[in-house]
Amino acid sequence: MRRIISVLVENEPGALSRIVGLFAQRNYNIESLTVAPTEDETLSRLTVVTDGKPETIEQITKQLNKLIDVVKLVDLTEGAHIERELMLIKVKAHGALRAEIKRTADIFRGQIVDVTSGVYTVQLTGTGEKLDAFIDAVGESTVLEVVRSGVTGIARGEKVLSL
Amino acid sequence: MTEGKQVELLSGADMVVRALADEGVEYIYGYPGGALLHVYDAIFRQDKITHILVRHEQAATHMADGYARSSGKAGVALVTSGPGATNTITGIATAYMDSIPMVVLSGQVPSRFIGTDMFQETDMVGISRPIVKHSFLVKRAEDIPEVIKKAFYIAQTGRPGPVVVDLPKDITDLTKKFPYEYPGKVKIRSYNPPQKGHTGQIRKAVDLLMKARRPIIYAGGGVVLGDASDQLTRLAKQTGVPVTNTLMGLGSYPGTDDQFVGMLGMHGSYTANLAMHHSDLVLAVGVRFDDRVTNSTSKFCPTAKIVHVDIDPASIAKTVPVDVPIVGPVLSVLKEMNDLAVASAGAQDKEALSNWWKQINEWRSGQGGLFPYETAEGIIKPQQVVQALYEVTKNDDAYITTDVGQHQMFAAQHYLFNKPNRWITSGGLGTMGFGLPAAMGVKLHNPDATVACVTGEGSIQMNIQELSTCRQYDLGVKVINLNNQALGMVRQWQTMQYSSRYSHSYMESLPDFKKLVEAYGHVGITVTEAKDLMPAMEEAFSLKDRLVFLDVAVDTNEHVYPMQIKDGSMRDMWLTKTERT
Numbered sequence: 001m002r003r004i005i006s007v008l009v010e011n012e013p014g015a016l017s018r019i020v021g022l023f024a025q026r027n028y029n030i031e032s033l034t035v036a037p038t039e040d041e042t043l044s045r046l047t048v049v050t051d052g053k054p055e056t057i058e059q060i061t062k063q064l065n066k067l068i069d070v071v072k073l074v075d076l077t078e079g080a081h082i083e084r085e086l087m088l089i090k091v092k093a094h095g096a097l098r099a100e101i102k103r104t105a106d107i108f109r110g111q112i113v114d115v116t117s118g119v120y121t122v123q124l125t126g127t128g129e130k131l132d133a134f135i136d137a138v139g140e141s142t143v144l145e146v147v148r149s150g151v152t153g154i155a156r157g158e159k160v161l162s163l
Numbered sequence: 164m165t166e167g168k169q170v171e172l173l174s175g176a177d178m179v180v181r182a183l184a185d186e187g188v189e190y191i192y193g194y195p196g197g198a199l200l201h202v203y204d205a206i207f208r209q210d211k212i213t214h215i216l217v218r219h220e221q222a223a224t225h226m227a228d229g230y231a232r233s234s235g236k237a238g239v240a241l242v243t244s245g246p247g248a249t250n251t252i253t254g255i256a257t258a259y260m261d262s263i264p265m266v267v268l269s270g271q272v273p274s275r276f277i278g279t280d281m282f283q284e285t286d287m288v289g290i291s292r293p294i295v296k297h298s299f300l301v302k303r304a305e306d307i308p309e310v311i312k313k314a315f316y317i318a319q320t321g322r323p324g325p326v327v328v329d330l331p332k333d334i335t336d337l338t339k340k341f342p343y344e345y346p347g348k349v350k351i352r353s354y355n356p357p358q359k360g361h362t363g364q365i366r367k368a369v370d371l372l373m374k375a376r377r378p379i380i381y382a383g384g385g386v387v388l389g390d391a392s393d394q395l396t397r398l399a400k401q402t403g404v405p406v407t408n409t410l411m412g413l414g415s416y417p418g419t420d421d422q423f424v425g426m427l428g429m430h431g432s433y434t435a436n437l438a439m440h441h442s443d444l445v446l447a448v449g450v451r452f453d454d455r456v457t458n459s460t461s462k463f464c465p466t467a468k469i470v471h472v473d474i475d476p477a478s479i480a481k482t483v484p485v486d487v488p489i490v491g492p493v494l495s496v497l498k499e500m501n502d503l504a505v506a507s508a509g510a511q512d513k514e515a516l517s518n519w520w521k522q523i524n525e526w527r528s529g530q531g532g533l534f535p536y537e538t539a540e541g542i543i544k545p546q547q548v549v550q551a552l553y554e555v556t557k558n559d560d561a562y563i564t565t566d567v568g569q570h571q572m573f574a575a576q577h578y579l580f581n582k583p584n585r586w587i588t589s590g591g592l593g594t595m596g597f598g599l600p601a602a603m604g605v606k607l608h609n610p611d612a613t614v615a616c617v618t619g620e621g622s623i624q625m626n627i628q629e630l631s632t633c634r635q636y637d638l639g640v641k642v643i644n645l646n647n648q649a650l651g652m653v654r655q656w657q658t659m660q661y662s663s664r665y666s667h668s669y670m671e672s673l674p675d676f677k678k679l680v681e682a683y684g685h686v687g688i689t690v691t692e693a694k695d696l697m698p699a700m701e702e703a704f705s706l707k708d709r710l711v712f713l714d715v716a717v718d719t720n721e722h723v724y725p726m727q728i729k730d731g732s733m734r735d736m737w738l739t740k741t742e743r744t
Contacts, residue, residue: 010353013300014288014292014298014300017289017292018292021293025293055480058480059477059481062476062477063477065476065477066475066477068296068297068317068351068354069353070353071352071353072353163352
């Protein structure tokens with residue numbers, strides 16, 4: 001089962017390596033991982049997408065909680081939540097393709113953020129599925145380079161993950 | 164800094180040593196080197212802490228570990244950067260697997276050179292990361308007192324474990340001084356070990372325990388670490404429930420008591436393993452359902468409800484599903500259970516319990532005791548040596564350490580511990596070379612105590628250099644070497660599962676241990692005849708202040724039984740070489 005776990009960690013050197021190391025050491029999957037400082041400069045927020053049986057997910061959350069640097073965590077997939085991923089994608093854009101790419105980007109509410117005579121760089125946000133769909137729509141043969149941020153997420157409603 | 168109060172100015176190196184003293188540390192075990200020279204100079208200039216110079220850094224960690232297991236307080240090792248640090252890894256992992264409080268202070272190259280592959284540089288925080296409870300790389304000298312306070316706090320609270328503090332050489336600079344104050348306590352917002360179990364869950368557990376018809380208490384190292392032996396004994400006594408101990412839990416319940424059915428698991432007693440298998444309620448306290456206990460988890464205790472008490476939530480339902488989980492310190496949880504059990508004593512089905520005991524006693528007497536074995540004319544059986552050791556030391560409140568292998572299992576089976584913290588063995592990691600330095604750590608802190616290391620000729624050679632340390636500090640430990648001229652446990656598996664192809668389990672060119680220990684300035688006694696065993700054992704322990712190495716030639720072909728059969732349930736065991744359940 002795919003889960004999105006949001007973790008508040010102390011903004012300390014080595015904290016990230018403890019978390020990544022835990023996943024490697026205990027043979028847990030990491031599908032994606034994002035991390036950045038928060039509005040509280042002593043904390044970083046990390047979002048990890050993982051996959052496993054319910055008892056494995058339970059162990060993952062328990063083992064993460066055991067790390068001294070982990071302050072708090074929540075499994076976002078347990079409730080209603082919003083997930084987003086950012087993609088920057090460089091595609092061929094010449095001749096008839098140029099207008100076609102522009103139209104497709106508009107449909108997906110993407111923005112063209114860099115232009116050359118033969119190449120568009122499109123910025124797109126959404127769920128992983130939406131980003132996959134865009135790649136399909138423009139056609140893999142036109143894709144030159146893709147960079148994706150990995151998933152970040154937040155719970156819907158009044159629930160907040162904070163100290 | 165308190166205003167008006169005279170504030171002491173200390174260098175980083177002096178702060179390290181002073182902080183340890185203020186933490187109440189008496190002994191540290193270590194080995195100097197370039198990155199630690201400032202700290203060693205600070206040690207030279209004070210007299211609050213005694214430094215013990217080991218011969219190999221691994222032994223420093225095992226000494227700290229042995230002390231910790233016997234006292235419940237964190238042991239401290241001090242090692243230099245690079246190889247000094249890497250040599251501690253086995254000792255740190257040993258402590259980690261058995262949840263032993265330990266603080267390892269490692270030297271590091273100066274901050275500005277970190278990452279340049281400087282002479283004797285290694286990423287200690289990185290290399291130890293998977294085997295520590297936590298670690299610190301100290302960045303500023305001013306932080307030293309607080310970091311050391313935090314290290315001890317983390318190591319000794321909750322589920323204990325080792326903590327590494329890496330000290331770059333520049334922060335210990337003797338010429339730079341800082342105001343020193345040792346914090347009385349520290350708070351770490353992200354670390355709040357549980358203080359109490361959930362009362363509703365505890366009530367449920369007691370209810371199940373009182374209603375059970377075939378209950379058993381399965382108690383482990385957590386009871387020893389959590390200082391809960393008295394409460395465990397009280398609960399067992401007032402409910403009349405049988406008790407089995409894990410390897411790590413030996414001593415948490417009196418080994419000579421009739422309600423004790425022996426160790427359980429791979430080499431556990433027939434009685435304990437059968438009682439577990441047939442029970443309808445397992446009260447698991449301070450245990451982790453280790454593979455050496457459960458055998459196949461899918462066949463584990465098929466008719467039992469399981470109550471699991473542990474301070475570490477990650478231990479619960481890790482390998483075996485649990486019916487009533489209770490997260491909390493075993494001491495307070497058992498105390499609550501005891502109080503509730505008194506109130507609901509009437510609920511117990513005494514008749515069912517008495518039938519259960521009838522069954523257990525049949526298993527026990529049918530086997531001729533918990534760990535039966537056959538003796539043979541003209542051969543010393545390793546079990547006989549452990550029994551002789553027990554006979555000679557049983558009234559001395561002795562501490563027994565072991566190495567790893569057959570001798571460890573024989574000691575666990577045949578030495579009966581009536582108190583916690585007396586049985587000191589590497590259970591989780593199974594570290595050969597642990598026994599002698601661990602015994603040294605115990606002896607140093609308990610100079611009048613009887614301390615013996617049960618070992619084998621394989622294990623003892625993994626840290627035999629420490630005989631030199633024993634000489635330097637007059638550590639009169641006794642070493643009981645069950646010398647079967649083979650790596651016994653490996654050989655046993657090769658006999659049973661590899662058609663007796665003894666691949667590298669045979670040791671050629673063993674030293675003459677008597678001469679060897681004499682060369683180190685100790686007493687060596689060799690025993691080859693059964694009739695000499697008891698007199699030699701008595702002689703060894705009569706030489707109170709000397710290290711005596713008793714080298715006993717034991718049967719090479721003896722196996723440890725019972726031995727659980729792979730992929731089976733708890734009751735599937737080999738009982739002798741030819742007989743199985």
